[in-house]
Amino acid sequence: MGVSDPLAELNRLQERDLELDQIREDQSRIPEELAQARLHLRQLEIHLGDLQEQLREVRMAYHKADLELQDLKSKREKAKAAQAQATGAKEQTQYGEQIRQLSGLIEDLEGNNKDIVGQIMPLLEQIEKLEEQLIQVKAQVDEARPRLEALETANQQRVDALEADYQSKKADRDQLAATIPPAIVKEYESIRRARKGTGLARMTKASSGYRCTACNVQLPMHVAQQVHQASKVVRCPSCGRILWKGE
Template sequence: MNGSDALAELFRLQEKDLELDRIREEQGNLPEDLKAARARWQSLEAELAKHQGDLREQEMEYRQNEAEIADLKEKLGRAKEAQRQAQGAREQTQYENVIQQLTGRYEELEGLNEPKFEEISRLEGEVERVKALMAEAKPKLEELEAANAARVEALEASYQGKLAERNALAATIPANLVKEYEAVRKSRRGQGVAKVARTGSGYRCMGCNVQLPMNIAQKVYQGNQIVRCPSCGRIMWKGE
């Protein structure tokens, strides 16, 4: 295989590589309906987590208040019994003060827990509402996920078939040329080979659109050696 033929095959190899790149990119591009369904699901998950967190906090505070209320009831009962058994007015007054303090705190907690109970009921309703929305959304999301998995699998099968063709073609090209091409391609956004275009003012590299010195263009058209673009570094080919 002469140099010109090798470059022609190398350009064909690049076309196959670019096609493989497009397949990989397509695999990663989610369908819009799946992206919307995932975003909706994530939004519902976040909303559910918030309501559940708020509910746990309210329930904990409610239980703490209820425990203190129960303790206050017991203390009030003991204080009232002690007041009944008190012998003098002074002792009666002391217990009265204690009873007033305990009663004040008891009423305060009762006042706090009544709206807290209502908030707990509201949050429980919100949790159930969001769970219902998630239950409704889940089948569609699963359907879209399955369809996307099948799409990705089909693309993977296509990729592997085209990869085998690509590797078979690469095996017919001198290994040192393929290695050089792959190194350039890696650093140049997937394009290691560029055609040379004849223009009114001379010749241009179609990879970077920079005008080529005449001596460089002549070497490309002679096809006796590998020539790299002095601007972008791509391997240059004169085309068919």
């Protein structure tokens, strides 16, 4: 194979590759505290948005009711003025009925001090309650946002430190790869991509013969013999990884 045992070097290369894989995995892992802080702020922002929408709708309902109330009061005042000007009993009665109906509608909106609550007072109370809730939730958002930003900064520093470690170890890894025959490295890397991690597997002796440590399948005797001879690259008939007899 050109050097005494390039597969031993390939095994060391794989150890470095697996270490680099772990660094990448660590980089992508979101700390639980950060994940919870992101979720907490998102929930607060959604709650804040819901409250703002509710407040907008209640204010619209209040303004609509208030405009209707002012319109009814204006009509009642005109009816009262018209009744005062009326000369006949029929007209007096008609305006009186109109005033009675308008007063009933006004009472439905405005309420009274006895048995009718009306529509406007509950809307004002709801507006006041929603405004208080908004103040509280905004304060919670204002508290949660800088805390999340601090956690995001700390996590970015963690990721950056891992990246520096990764690049340093990647350079060492590439130097090691350069000492191994390129055809073997290329084959190993192709298998590693397909197998999501490992391209080389140690062959181990079992009670009934030899096994591939990656897939745990028993190897045919002629395959085991070829691995021991180390005259060429031999792959596991089951998982396709390059087999190595070990040191």
